[in-house]
Amino acid sequence: MNRELWLEAHAYLRPLADLSAQVDLAAAGIEVLDARIPDWDDYRLDFLAGVPLLSSSDAAVDLEPGGRMAAALVRRMASATSPDWFVAETRTLETDLLHQPQVSRRIVDFLRGDETLTPPSPGLLRYLAWTAMARFLRPVVNAFDGWRDEDRWLRRYCPTCGCLPAMAQLVGADPGRKRLLSCGCCGTRWQFKRTGCPFCETDAQRLASVTIEGEGGLRLDHCESCGGYLKTYDGQANEALLLADWSSLHLDLIAHDRGLKRMAASLYDFEPAPHQ
Ligand SMILES: [Zn+2]
Ligand SMILES: [Zn+2]
Incomplete structure (x- = not known):
């Protein structure tokens, strides 16, 4: 791709x-x-x-x-x-x-x-x-x-700049499969729990996932507790494109239509000024 x-x-x-x-x-x-x-x-x-x-x-x-x-x-x-x-x-x-x-x-x-x-x-x-x-x-x-040492961090915010993640990525195969969170600001990727919600104060929530077919491994994971969602790239090799956030803005629309809330940080939420 x-x-x-x-x-x-x-x-x-x-x-x-x-x-x-x-x-x-x-x-x-x-x-x-x-x-x-x-x-x-x-x-x-x-x-x-x-x-x-x-x-x-x-x-x-x-x-x-x-x-x-x-x-x-x-x-x-x-x-x-x-x-x-x-x-x-x-x-x-x-x-x-x-x-x-x-x-x-x-x-x-x-x-x-x-x-x-x-x-x-x-x-x-x-x-x-x-x-x-x-x-x-x-x-x-x-x-x-x-x-x-990734095991000593496992926090929901970026270890470099402190921002919340823009997206997530699933890498590797079981039993070593991992979830990484991806910072849209400084570009750091760091390890997080496989199933927890990075937006909830309580860490016990598991994310339900909605798989979008035919989308290059992209899917939406959402949390039933806070209603937040996280766009997730289930795959490797296309990080530059599929973790870029802009390349999956249509998933944000799908999530919005389902009543889910974008809690992930985005650099693409600037609005063009109204023009004639
Ligand atoms: Zn960062
Ligand atoms: Zn949550």
Whole structure:
């Protein structure tokens, strides 16, 4: 299953696919600044206590260069040519950000949940900034994957950035079959219980699953307790496409029609401004 075949079968995803490809291309043209790999011994206690890596003052990962990359991506997209609504919103965003002192630091704080930065299109800034930040963080995420003892985490939020998962993935065959949760922000994948709901406060809930036929291994798992659902990729090899979140937005519509609630984090919930 490649991207083109997927888009042939799901033509309605094409505008979002094109937009996502355009942003990825622009992001790929930005110089990747160096991220310092933390000293894992400094972070160990926080890790065991459930503190995500980027929230740990002991790990002290400096995100400011990632914020600079994010600002550069906003500038690049503001000079893009299409689609019109996207470019218009990005220009408004750029103009607003230009007035901010220490804009790279402000963007980092914004991604970390600080609400004092109130950009005109927060969803758009979140999407662009995480796209750039994920590239900055890739060496850190890879090193963290190599160091992390998955059995000591098993939490519902991302061990790197603390976000709730965007999707899940089932890998391997029994008896070693595992469920991974996938972060839509920083790109980390981490292990979680096979059947528990990542959105409930009580962890005892099992997820019921609704299998969508003919969807490349994608399915919907939902929780009868909280009504939340999690899009799940049951398979391997097509992660880049099938865990991208935008490639399965039709599953979100199906879930919505069934009265299920999206509790998973998504970078694609920005709304285009109403246009004539
Ligand atoms: Zn993350
Ligand atoms: Zn639940």
